[in-house]
Amino acid sequence: MFYRENGQFKTSYAEDQGLLSIRQDRWFIWLVLALAFLVVPMFASEYLFKAILIPFLILALAAIGLNLLVGYCGQISLGTGAFMMVGAYAAFNFAVRLPDLNILVVFILAGLVTTLVGMVFGVPSLRIKGLYLAVATLAAQFFMDWLFSRVKWFTNDSSSGSVSAPTVGAFGFSWDSPLEKYFLVLGIVVLFALVAKNLVRSNIGRSWMATRDMDVAAEIIGIRPVYAKLSAFAVSSFYVGIAGALWGFVHLGSWEPLAFDINRSFSMLFMIIIGGLGSILGSFLGAAFIVILPLVLNQVPIWFGIPLSTATASHLEFMIFGALIVFFLVVEPHGLARLWAIAKEKLRIWPFPH
Amino acid sequence: MSAASMPAGPGSSAAVPEPGRRIGDVILAVENISLAFGGVQALADISFDVREHEVRAIIGPNGAGKSSLLNVINGVYHPQQGTIMFMGEKRHQMNPHKVASQGVARTFQNIALFKGMSVLDNLMAGRNLLMKTGILQQALYWGATQREELAHRRRVEEIIDFLEIQAIRKTPVGRLPYGLQKRVELGRALAAEPRLLLLDEPMAGMNVEEKQDMCRFVLDLNEEFGTTIVLIEHDMGVVMDISDRVVVLDYGRKIGDGLPDEVRSNQAVIDAYLGVKH
Amino acid sequence: MGAFIEVVLGGLMAGVLYSLVALGFVLIFKASGVFNFAQGAMVLFAALAFARFSEKMPMPVAFLLAMAVMVVLAMLIERLVLRSLVNQDGIILFLATFGITYFIEGLGQLIFGSDIYPIDLGLPKEPKIILEDTFQGGILINIEDLVAAVVAAALVLGLALFFQKTATGRALRAVADDHQAAQSVGIPLNRIWVIVWSVSGFVALVAGIVWGSKLGVQFSLTLVALKAIPVVILGGFTSVPGAIVGGLIIGVGEKVAEVYLGPIIGGGLENWFAYALALVFLMIRPEGLFGERHIDRV
Numbered sequence: 001m002f003y004r005e006n007g008q009f010k011t012s013y014a015e016d017q018g019l020l021s022i023r024q025d026r027w028f029i030w031l032v033l034a035l036a037f038l039v040v041p042m043f044a045s046e047y048l049f050k051a052i053l054i055p056f057l058i059l060a061l062a063a064i065g066l067n068l069l070v071g072y073c074g075q076i077s078l079g080t081g082a083f084m085m086v087g088a089y090a091a092f093n094f095a096v097r098l099p100d101l102n103i104l105v106v107f108i109l110a111g112l113v114t115t116l117v118g119m120v121f122g123v124p125s126l127r128i129k130g131l132y133l134a135v136a137t138l139a140a141q142f143f144m145d146w147l148f149s150r151v152k153w154f155t156n157d158s159s160s161g162s163v164s165a166p167t168v169g170a171f172g173f174s175w176d177s178p179l180e181k182y183f184l185v186l187g188i189v190v191l192f193a194l195v196a197k198n199l200v201r202s203n204i205g206r207s208w209m210a211t212r213d214m215d216v217a218a219e220i221i222g223i224r225p226v227y228a229k230l231s232a233f234a235v236s237s238f239y240v241g242i243a244g245a246l247w248g249f250v251h252l253g254s255w256e257p258l259a260f261d262i263n264r265s266f267s268m269l270f271m272i273i274i275g276g277l278g279s280i281l282g283s284f285l286g287a288a289f290i291v292i293l294p295l296v297l298n299q300v301p302i303w304f305g306i307p308l309s310t311a312t313a314s315h316l317e318f319m320i321f322g323a324l325i326v327f328f329l330v331v332e333p334h335g336l337a338r339l340w341a342i343a344k345e346k347l348r349i350w351p352f353p354h
Numbered sequence: 355m356s357a358a359s360m361p362a363g364p365g366s367s368a369a370v371p372e373p374g375r376r377i378g379d380v381i382l383a384v385e386n387i388s389l390a391f392g393g394v395q396a397l398a399d400i401s402f403d404v405r406e407h408e409v410r411a412i413i414g415p416n417g418a419g420k421s422s423l424l425n426v427i428n429g430v431y432h433p434q435q436g437t438i439m440f441m442g443e444k445r446h447q448m449n450p451h452k453v454a455s456q457g458v459a460r461t462f463q464n465i466a467l468f469k470g471m472s473v474l475d476n477l478m479a480g481r482n483l484l485m486k487t488g489i490l491q492q493a494l495y496w497g498a499t500q501r502e503e504l505a506h507r508r509r510v511e512e513i514i515d516f517l518e519i520q521a522i523r524k525t526p527v528g529r530l531p532y533g534l535q536k537r538v539e540l541g542r543a544l545a546a547e548p549r550l551l552l553l554d555e556p557m558a559g560m561n562v563e564e565k566q567d568m569c570r571f572v573l574d575l576n577e578e579f580g581t582t583i584v585l586i587e588h589d590m591g592v593v594m595d596i597s598d599r600v601v602v603l604d605y606g607r608k609i610g611d612g613l614p615d616e617v618r619s620n621q622a623v624i625d626a627y628l629g630v631k632h
Numbered sequence: 633m634g635a636f637i638e639v640v641l642g643g644l645m646a647g648v649l650y651s652l653v654a655l656g657f658v659l660i661f662k663a664s665g666v667f668n669f670a671q672g673a674m675v676l677f678a679a680l681a682f683a684r685f686s687e688k689m690p691m692p693v694a695f696l697l698a699m700a701v702m703v704v705l706a707m708l709i710e711r712l713v714l715r716s717l718v719n720q721d722g723i724i725l726f727l728a729t730f731g732i733t734y735f736i737e738g739l740g741q742l743i744f745g746s747d748i749y750p751i752d753l754g755l756p757k758e759p760k761i762i763l764e765d766t767f768q769g770g771i772l773i774n775i776e777d778l779v780a781a782v783v784a785a786a787l788v789l790g791l792a793l794f795f796q797k798t799a800t801g802r803a804l805r806a807v808a809d810d811h812q813a814a815q816s817v818g819i820p821l822n823r824i825w826v827i828v829w830s831v832s833g834f835v836a837l838v839a840g841i842v843w844g845s846k847l848g849v850q851f852s853l854t855l856v857a858l859k860a861i862p863v864v865i866l867g868g869f870t871s872v873p874g875a876i877v878g879g880l881i882i883g884v885g886e887k888v889a890e891v892y893l894g895p896i897i898g899g900g901l902e903n904w905f906a907y908a909l910a911l912v913f914l915m916i917r918p919e920g921l922f923g924e925r926h927i928d929r930v
Contacts, residue, residue, distance in 0.1 A: 013507045014500070076723065128914050130723050131667050135861055136914055139907035150898040195493045202492035202499055206479040210468045217466035220428055221546065222454035222483040231489060262858075266730065273727060278470065311746055318738030325731030329724055330716040 019197055036186055041179055049178035056291045057185045058246045063271045063283035064196050065239025070269070071277030072200060073232035074212025075125050079137035081264035082144035083237050084244030085257060087114045089154050091245035095166050096156055102170040103249075107188075111242040118237025125229045141262050148257045162256035165249040181250050188246070192239060196280050199235065208232050209278075270321070274328050276337025285336040293321070377598060378406030380439075381582060382427070382550060387436035389422055389606075396422040397433070398606045404550070409576055409583045411593045411614075414603035415626055420586045421463055423603070424552050427584075428460060429453050440550075455483050459543035460552035463586075465535050469528035473519060473538050476527055477510045478503075480545030513544050517571060533564045540571065551575070553585040557592060565589065569596055594618065602626070638772055639891050640884055645777030647883020648784045649846070652839035653860040654867065654875040655787060656832045661869045662795070663804035663828040664714070665722060665811070669729040672857020673736040674833060678702055679840030679849040680740050683749035691753075695837070702833030703826075705736070710825045718811055718821070737854060746851065751844040755779055780842045784876065787838065791831075792872050804828060808870070862910035868923025877921060882906045 010016045020026045044053065066080050091110035094101060124136040148154050149161040156163065168175045168184070175184045199205050210218035211228040219225055248255045267290055275286020297317050301308045308316070332338055383403040389396045397419045404410045412420045425431040427438060429448030437444050441456055459480070468476050485506065487499045514520055517537050522530060527538060536556060543551055556572070557565045573596055575581045587593050593600060593614065600617045602610030604626040610617045617623055653675055660668040668674075681701045685694035713728055759772040795801040806814040807824050815821050843853055863882050867874025886902040894901045913920065 013504050013511075017503060017507065124911065124914060128918050131726055132865070132914050132918055134726070135865055135907070136911050138858070138861070139904065139911045142904035142907050146898075146900050146903050150900055198493055198495035198499075199489070202495065202503065203478075203482055203485045203487070204489050204492050206471070206475055207482060209471050209475070210479050213468035213470045214466050216430070217462070217468070218479075219450045220430065220454060220460065220466075221480055221542065222451055223479070224451055235489075269727075269730070312742065315738040315742040315746070318734045319742065320738075322731040322733065322735030322738065325734065326713050326728050327731075329728050329731065330713070333720075333724060 017201070019201075033190070036190075037183075041182065044182075046178045049182045052291060052295070053182055054178070054185055054251055055247075056287055057182075057189045058243050058251055059268070059271065059291060060284045060287035061189050061192055061246070062240050062243035062268055063275065063287045064193060064280060065236045065243060066268050067272045067275075067277065067279070067283045068196060068199070068208070068239065069232050069236035071272055071279065071282075072205060072212065073208035073229065073236075074129075075122070075229060075232060076130065076134045077137045077236075078134050078262075078265050078269065079121065079140035079144075080240055080268040081260040081262060082137075082141040083114050083118055083240040084247060084264065085144050085148060085260035086117050087111060087241030087244030088248035088255060088260065089148055089163070090114065090241065091249060092163050092165060093154065093156075095249075099166070103168045104170050107242050107245050107249075110245040111238045114237045114241025114244070115234045118233045118240070119230050122230050122233030122237075125233065126226055138262075141265055145257050145261060160256060162254065163248075164254035165252075168249050175250070185246060185250055188242070192242075193280060193284075196239075200280065204228075204231060270325055272335075273325065273333075274335050276335030276340075277333075279335070279337035281340065282335050282337030285340070289336065293317075377408045380404065381406045381441060382584075383439040384423075384427065385437050385439070387423070387426055387433045387438070389419075389426060389431055389433045395606055397426070400436070400603070400606075400608050402601050402608065402611055404582060404584055405599075406549075406582050407576070407580050408598040409572070409585070409596055411597035411600045412584065412586045412603060413588070413590075413593055413600060413617075414609075417605075418603040419606040420603055421554055422606075424460060424554055424584070424586065427453075427552060428458065454546065457546075457549035458552065459546045459548035459550075461536070461539045461543050461554055461556055463554045463558065465532075465539055467527045467535055467539050467542070470526070472524050472526055473530075473541075474510065474514075474523045476538060476542050477513060477545045478506060480542035481506045481510065483546060509547075510545055513541050516544075516574070517541050518567075533560050536560070536568070537571075540568075544575070548581060550582045550584065553583065553587075555586050555588065557587060557589060565592065572596060590618075639887050641773065642777075643884035643887035644880055645774060645781060645883070646887065647880040648777070648781040648876075649839070649843060649879075650856070650860050650863050650883055651876045651879030652780070652784050652787070652835065652842060653857055654863040654879055655784075655791065655872065656835040656839065657860060657864045658867075658869065658872055658875045659791065659832045659835060660828055661808070661864075662872075663808050664825055665808050666714075666725045666729065667722070667869070668732075668832070669726060669857075670732040670736055671832070671836065671860065672854040673733040673740070674702070674705070674836040675840045675843065675857060676849070676851065676853045677705065677736050677740040677840075678833060678837035679751070679844040679853060680744040680749065682837065682841055683751050683844060683849045684744045686751065687749075695841075698837055699834060702837055703830045706826050706829035706833050709829055710822060714825050715822065733854075737851070741851070748848045748850040749844070750848050751841060753779075753841070753845045755845065776842075776846055780846075783838060783842065787835065788872055788876050791835075795872065800824075800827065859906055862906040864920070865910040866913055866920055868920030871920065871922035874920055874922035882909065885909055 020029055040053070062080065062084060066077065069075050069077055087110045090113040091106050094106045094109050095103070098106075121137065121140045125133050128136065152158075155161050168181070175181050200208075207218070207223045207228045208231075210221070210223055211225060211232075215225055218228070244260065248259075252259060271286035271290045272283060273286070274289050275284070276282025294317055297320065298313060301313070328335060380403045383401075385401045387400045388398055400419075400423065412423065414420055422431060426433050427440075427448065429450040429452070432447040437446055438448055439445075440448070440453070440458070468479060471479065485502060487502050491497070491499045514523055517540065519534065519537055519541065522534060522538075527535060530538065536558075540553070540556060543553075553572070557568050560568065569592060572583060572585070576583055585597070597614055599612060600610070600614050601608060602617055602620070602623045604622075609622045609626060610620045612620075653671060656671045656674065657668060660666055660671070678698055678701075681698040682694055685697050688694075689697075709732060713732060714725075717725055717728055753776075755776045759774045762773055795805065803814070803819045803824055804827070806817070806819055807821065807828075811821060814824075840849070840853065843856060847853070859882070860879075863875060863878040865878070866881055867876070867878025886905050889905045890899070890902045
């Protein structure tokens with residue numbers, strides 16, 4: 001009875017094509033934004049910022065990027081960790097070699113570098129798809145692992161590839177405290193999410209989805225496969241690169257190639273599978289899930305009074321993780337986003353059963 | 355929607371082209387096309403032409419190579435021999451993107467819709483060649499891209515009205531029944547505002563009412579918009595009713611070409627359909 | 633010259649070990665159309681089972697017990713995962729095997745422990761020196777690796793015969809082609825899958841024992857599986873002999889690249905060389921050396 005579209009007549013195509021055409025959806029998003037920008041900063045503890053909110057936001061950004069490539073354009077990628085690595089190290093190099101550069105510019109430049117790298121590794125997608133493409137992107141992952149550990153120039157001659165990020169500053173102001181970092185990341189993520197939404201409902205988004213659904217037919221209606229696929233790799237890499245830079249600079253502070261290894265790639269992929277392929281909301285949901293799950297798993301045994309050794313906890317985490325992946329793939333391949341949409345459908349007719 | 359043309363219904367025998375429909379010059383001509391897959395000869399030395407504004411039917415028993423012929427025209431298959439002349443340009447093989455941008459659109463025998471997208475999105479995807487804004491403008495959306503999207507939405511809505519699919523415009527295509535999917539596929543082809551429309555068995559699997567609707571659409575398209583139509587069809591009644599000229603294929607060869615009545619009384623064609631050994 | 637031959641031989645031996653793991657991949661793909669990313673985890677699981685069992689009982693018994701465990705695992709996977717994903721896209725099944733990977737890795741270490749466990753097959757660990765007269769200093773050969781090569785060859789032969797000559801083998805190939813069609817001619821899909829995953833489990837067990845004897849059974853064994861993926865790309869997803877040839881090529885290629893290119897570009901080349909090779913193959917000949925061409929019909 002609350003979530004009805006009754007009385008909400010769209011009188012123009014502009015209204016119909018809007019991002020949030022149902023009034024209740026609009027209220028909901030404004031509510032979430034108000035919570036994020038106003039309420040949370042007032043009440044959240046440092047721990048909440050550092051351990052949950054900031055990593056969640058940064059990973060959500062990366063998840064959006066990956067989802068654009070995998071969920072919207074149908075090109076599978078197991079190299080997300082590698083691209084985050086490129087973004088982080090590129091940002092490091094720009095910041096260290098051009099120390100007076102505004103950090104936002106550094107991030108954008110890092111994103112652009114990752115875009116170029118992403119497009120290069122996207123070239124195989126023009127000839128191979130599915131499983132084979134997954135293997136090609138694994139090549140990117142292992143190559144980058146090696147590149148940033150061995151090639152000294154990238155890491156300013158650090159022996160193991162580990163580096164520390166300089167302070168995050170721009171316009172004479174620097175973001176040091178967790179609260180300040182939270183606002184920086186929040187602002188960037190909200191902006192990028194909006195851009196992603198715009199791309200997805202425009203011509204390029206439709207080209208991506210058409211390529212995903214039936215690339216032969218897409219070509220016949222005039223969509224160039226090269227353009228569609230490489231642009232997906234490009235945009236996706238831009239997002240993932242900036243997320244990588246943020247991860248290194250804002251979340252970790254100092255890092256080494258191991259922080260972006262193949263486990264990171266898998267974790268990102270799981271994020272968008274669980275959250276929902278082909279959905280921006282799903283990227284957020286999946287990121288939240290993956291960030292919160294280990295914390296919950298660590299706390300639950302304590303609630304029940306059964307202390308677990310770290311090793312056992314970590315094994316259990318693996319098992320639950322694996323089981324959840326299979327569960328989601330079997331039960332709801334479209335992830336939490338679909339479950340959310342179903343819940344909304346049920347809400348529309350509540351309290352009637354159908 | 356035009357009130358002028360109501361087909362007499364599949365199965366009737368009227369075959370008079372509508373007065374006032376001006377048939378123009380040749381816009382598509384295939385010459386000596388031969389296509390083989392490994393050891394299988396799909397097409398052998400096919401030549402025929404299509405004139406502007408006409409409705410040209412391609413008929414023949416199953417496996418005659420009709421879909422392969424359309425695929426050659428589209429550039430999906432590349433023939434080993436022969437040339438294709440379209441809009442005055444002669445080529446040995448067509449590039450799908452170039453063909454699309456020159457105004458050729460088609461539907462498929464097995465429905466090639468984008469199952470993950472809604473009806474509206476499928477049709478809007480059909481307009482992609484007419485959309486001009488770049489990726490950065492689309493990222494911003496507000497401004498040039500929004501204006502463009504709305505303008506194209508208006509045109510697409512006209513097609514939705516024409517095909518009477520308003521009620522399902524937001525439905526994901528994968529959920530629609532077969533007959534409606536075929537209509538949506540026609541809509542996507544129309545969204546490109548093509549000069550030449552290739553229809554591969556647009557009425558397959560439809561009941562009598564659905565077929566009548568589809569016939570009506572095809573004829574309206576031809577008369578209102580002057581679209582040249584090449585269609586593959588098995589229903590003889592439909593073919594005789596709505597086409598101006600007919601090509602007959604059998605085992606990859608052309609065995610008949612001309613007005614519907616001529617082709618119908620051609621002994622070779624009758625033999626092919628009745629399965630006389632040759 | 634002697635050094636070069638040593639490197640090549642070393643590469644061949646390593647290649648055989650990769651092939652052992654790759655065989656498991658090929659089997660499952662050939663018979664169920666699934667690319668089983670969990671193969672590495674299965675190798676670890678099997679090796680852990682064998683290692684722990686053999687601490688308490690004689691090796692042949694431990695082997696049988698470990699085999700039984702793998703069969704149970706196969707049944708669980710079939711019942712809980714495969715049955716629910718019949719006729720889904722290949723990519724969904726592939727992603728499901730990711731989930732299986734994590735699950736098996738966690739389960740194995742939970743049950744059997746996460747230390748490093750040695751496997752002692754009684755083979756001499758010292759490399760032997762041969763052909764001292766022909767080459768200066770002779771050539772080092774590792775007996776363990778030699779045994780592994782022989783075992784792998786025997787396995788390949790056995791599996792090739794199995795697929796070609798037996799009715800079950802034929803049924804497996806039918807299932808790989810089309811689940812529904814195979815079902816419609818009366819092939820019991822579920823039983824076939826259990827058989828396939830069990831056989832693959834057997835291969836994983838053998839691979840696990842061989843690798844475990846060489847490196848000790850530890851978590852990093854699963855990373856070997858990641859190396860086996862390029863092997864399958866090179867050899868072709870559906871070819872048993874391809875897995876061997878691919879493994880040899882990768883093994884030799886890696887070692888040669890590391891020894892001769894490494895000093896120029898930087899060490900650690902072998903971490904990604906296999907993948908680079910696979911990438912090249914994917915661009916020129918995606919179906920691999922012995923695989924089947926895939927044609928898309930419109």
